[in-house]
Amino acid sequence: QVQLVESGGGLVRPGGSLRLSCVASGITFSDYYMSWIRQAPEKGLEWISYISSSGNSIYYADSVKGRFTISRDNAKNTLYLQMNSLRAEDTALYYCASDRYCSGGICLRAFDIWGQGTMVTVSS
Amino acid sequence: QSALTQPASVSGSPGQSITISCTETSSDVGAYNYVSWYQQHPGKVPKLIIYDVSNRPSGVSNRFSGSKSGNTASLTISGLQAEDEADYYCSSYTSNNRVFGGGTKLTVL
Numbered sequence: 711q712v713q714l715v716e717s718g719g720g721l722v723r724p725g726g727s728l729r730l731s732c733v734a735s736g737i738t739f740s741d742y743y744m745s746w747i748r749q750a751p752e753k754g755l756e757w758i759s760y761i762s763s764s765g766n767s768i769y770y771a772d773s774v775k776g777r778f779t780i781s782r783d784n785a786k787n788t789l790y791l792q793m794n795s796l797r798a799e800d801t802a803l804y805y806c807a808s809d810r811y812c813s814g815g816i817c818l819r820a821f822d823i824w825g826q827g828t829m830v831t832v833s834s
Numbered sequence: 835q836s837a838l839t840q841p842a843s844v845s846g847s848p849g850q851s852i853t854i855s856c857t858e859t860s861s862d863v864g865a866y867n868y869v870s871w872y873q874q875h876p877g878k879v880p881k882l883i884i885y886d887v888s889n890r891p892s893g894v895s896n897r898f899s900g901s902k903s904g905n906t907a908s909l910t911i912s913g914l915q916a917e918d919e920a921d922y923y924c925s926s927y928t929s930n931n932r933v934f935g936g937g938t939k940l941t942v943l
Contacts, residue, residue: 745932754937755872755880755923769930805879809932819927820870820885827879 712736712823714806719828726796726832732789732806732825740764740784743810745821746791748802748830756802759791760809774800796832803827838924838935845941851912854938856924858905868927869907871900874937875920884909916942 718730732744745760759770759780768780779792789806807821839857846852856869871884882891884900887907897918899910911918919942924935 747934754921755874755925755934757925757932757934760932810927818885819868820882821872821880821925822882822885822891824879824881 714825716825716828719830721831727794730791734787739787742808744789745809747805750802840935840938843939847943854909856907870925871909872923
């Protein structure tokens with residue numbers, strides 16, 4: 711069954727670091743672009759980063775550029791998000807999601823598969 | 835970078851139709867072609883309901899439809915049901931950016 715499972719969230723002090731992981735199963739992970747999306751408590755969705763299927767193309771939202779690093783290990787079917795210099799405003803539920811998938815010349819450019827999310831709380 | 839504007843809330847009675855708009859403000863107007871919509875019930879994971887402006891994923895009710903005119907995309911829900919009460923988000927996808935609208939809370943009266 712198709713599944714994305716995030717882990718690595720927790721409570722961290724301002725200025726601290728965390729590394730999130732997202733393990734995929736039931737899909738050919740190396741065929742998918744992947745994104746990290748977050749949702750602060752009682753707020754809307756915010757896209758923060760994507761990585762291409764090979765890892766050669768990476769983009770970030772301005773809000774996290776220079777502090778967060780996305781990466782992937784296709785051999786381990788795992789997506790990562792290294793978060794440094796964390797701020798209170800980074801407190802959110804962090805989702806990994808499939809971002810783009812192409813098959814037979816047709817591409818789905820949307821967040822089709824979502825994990826359950828991992829909570830990150832930045833507080834002193 | 836682009837920004838997507840949605841109404842904060844809309845409401846409708848069971849059986850009625852409602853439309854949620856999503857207006858893009860960007861210098862890259864031509865890139866506003868990959869619009870998707872997501873439904874999120876309280877405490878739940880967002881669910882893709884429309885992609886590429888007007889396509890429905892398998893399993894999504896045909897009561898949900900999408901369209902676009904100029905810089906404004908729209909999600910229409912026909913035959914409103916109580917279970918449609920949720921938050922709805924639009925999203926725009928370009929070669930180097932993705933962005934979500936602020937979300938719209940749908941209340942079924």
